[in-house]
Amino acid sequence: MTALETNARLGGIERFASAFGRVTVPPEDRALSPYTGLTRAHWAAVADDLLLSVARYRSPGGARIDLPGRPSQQGVRTDGLEGFARTFLLAAFRHVGEGGRAPYDHLSPYLDGLVAGTRTVGADDDESYPVIGDIGRHGQPHVEAASIALSMQLTRADTWDRLDAGAQDRLDGWLRQAIHREPSDNNWYLFPLTIASFLESVGRADEQTGYVIERGLSLIDGWYRGEGWYSDGAADAFDHYIGWALHLYPLLHARHRGDHALEEKLTQRLREFLGTYSHMFDRNGAPLYQGRSLTYRTATLAAVAMGEVFGATPLEHGQSRRIMSANLRFFFEHDATRDGVLTLGWFGEHAPTLQRYSGPGSPYWASKGFAALMLPAEHPLWTSTEAELPGDVRDHAHTIRPVSWLIQTTASDGLARVHNHGSDHVKLFREPDAGAPDPLYARFAYSTRTGPTALHNASDNDIQVRYRDVWSVRRKIHAVTGGADWVASWHAPRFPLYAPFDASDPADGGPVLPSVRIESLTAVHGRVEVRAFRLRNVPPRLPVRLSGWAVAGDAPEDFTTHVDGAEATIHVETPDGRLTSQLLGVHGLGEATCAGAPYGTAFGRWSVMPEVRGLASGRVYVALASLTADPAPAPLAELAAVEVDGSAVAIDWLDDGTRLVLDLRQMPW
Secondary structure, eight states, X not given: OOHHHHHHSOOOSHHHHTTOSSSOOXXXXXXXXXXXXXXXXXXXXXXXXXXXXXXXXBOTTSSOBOOSSOOOTTOHXXXXXXXXXHHHHHHHHHHHHTTTOOGGGOHHHHHHHHHHHTTTTTOSSSSOOOOOOSSSTTTTHHHHHHHHHHHHHHTGGGTGGGSOHHHHHHHHHHXXXXXXXXXXXXXXXXXXXXXXXXXXXXXXXXXHHHHHXXXXXXXXXXXXXXXXXXXXXXXXXXXXXXXXXXXXXXXXXXXXXXXXXXXXXXXXXXXXXXXXXXXXXOTTSOBOOXXXXXXXXXXXXXXHHHHHHTTOOSSOHHHHHXXXXXXXXXXXXXXXXXXXXXXXXXXXXXXXXXXXXXXXXXXXXXXXXXXXXGSOTTSHHHHSOOOOOGGGTSOEEEEETTTTEEEEEOTTTOOEEEEESSOOOOOTTTOOSOSSOOHHHHSSEEESSOOOOOTTSOOSSOEEEEETTEEOBOOSOEEEEXXXXXXXXXXXXXXXXXXXXXXXXXXXXOOOXXXXXXXXXXXXXXXXXXXXXXXXXXXXXXXXXXXXXXXXXXXXXXXXXXXXXXXXXXXXXXXXXXXXXXXXXXXXXXXXXXXXXXXXXXXXXXEEEEEEEEEOSSOEEEEEEXXXXXXXXXXXXXXXXEEEETTEEXXXXXXXXXXXXXXXXXXXX
């Protein structure tokens, strides 16, 4: 192995094995898996341990799995259904991959639960499933009904076919509620599609099932943006739902229906998607921390697994397993479970990672990342030797034009970053361009080793102006253009007021500057970022703040900070090594400082970010930034030089002598 390849090897699996208490984790196999040590046997052991752990919380009749933790807005009855349905999917994957001979007979208790849960739907007892309502608090069972339908479709001979006619009719009646209700205007339209696909496959098709299938397929075609990428709905919502929903449900429907033309179209999209998505995993296995529902954790692997299941991936088998096994290790070495039960958070519990719909059973959408267990032990995914990834040996920069995301990875430390100039999750039909910002979408950059700071803390990776004592926020993002290693967008800064005393996010009122907008550009090279901005129609002398990467630790003493004029550097020592955030103001921004975020991030209880400040004067503002795990990073001024001439920004990359010139005035704003 080269030095870089050796550096890419993860350490021993003792920390990983210590997360499991009900199943013995096999010893590592460094011959088959030189990078992670994990094999299919480890994946199977993790699945078994998760299923045995949650089985302790099964209701007497088996219809609910009531896990401990904070209830969701839907209430404990739906939360119990969620725990049942999402772990049922994991049991189904395990069952399929073992040809119906999986150990522990995980599947039978779920069959008993289906009978108990649908006997008296809507009754006030410990077993009965809730009625499936329209979108809102009573609509969550849509999601769980789809998991149940898919699990039965995958295991029909040992689930549906074992039910008597009365139980089948009752289950049909409960599932059918979902295909007559209004879903949310996003990936939720795939839940009735999945339910209808199942009903069709067991001979219970009708006019309504056909309608919801064609409706769902038509919608995803409308949401398809190119290069394998969908938006999660009609607006600009790009996040992990693309992989764990939009590339999953329709493909499984096509396979079960035997629709070869549809499967061919969808597999081509998946192959293209994985060509860029696969670069968004850290060498240590971490996925990009961006978007909602991140507590699903290993579900971020769903598209990688589906690529193998459908033979629709540009990756070698050993590369796919390398990504998957590193991801599995990453989460289970960072407190994903407590006493065998997945926690609500990222590194253990973390409230800002969650949404109102997150309940104790929610993390078990992580089951989708185990879809590759449907492939038998002799499949090349499991028998091929783990392989080198492109990021092991060279830096990578690539703009996904339909999404206006710029991917940046570095071979020296394995970090992956995405610069966001296109995903805002501002819904067309339900939300105006107003209200509080969403830290999971509003920031200019996200990475695999940092998370955004929480609402009511100083915001990381942001540019803001202050008007009438209110710092602006970024809501609707207007993608503009991009090149191989740069991307641009603009947004109209908003000034919402929201109540910090109860950490609420609703916003009402606030000052308005309707003529103001901020034009933004990010260019990257190696680990360096150039962030350039042009403020349009901003009143003179307003304060301007630009922030860099927020790094997290457990306590303030974990950090070392250094400020010198317009440059701020922060080092933090973490259990996974040293991380450094650098920021240097080079034009229009001259006062550097380090700002604390007391709520921390998903990666630590305390967080600090660099920032530089200036005053609005109509000029172009430029800064250099960097996030790196290199042990002794050089100052940014030694890596890039920037000259500003009017609206033109000339960047000299000092390591190879190349120059990039971008004129903000010439962009198609």
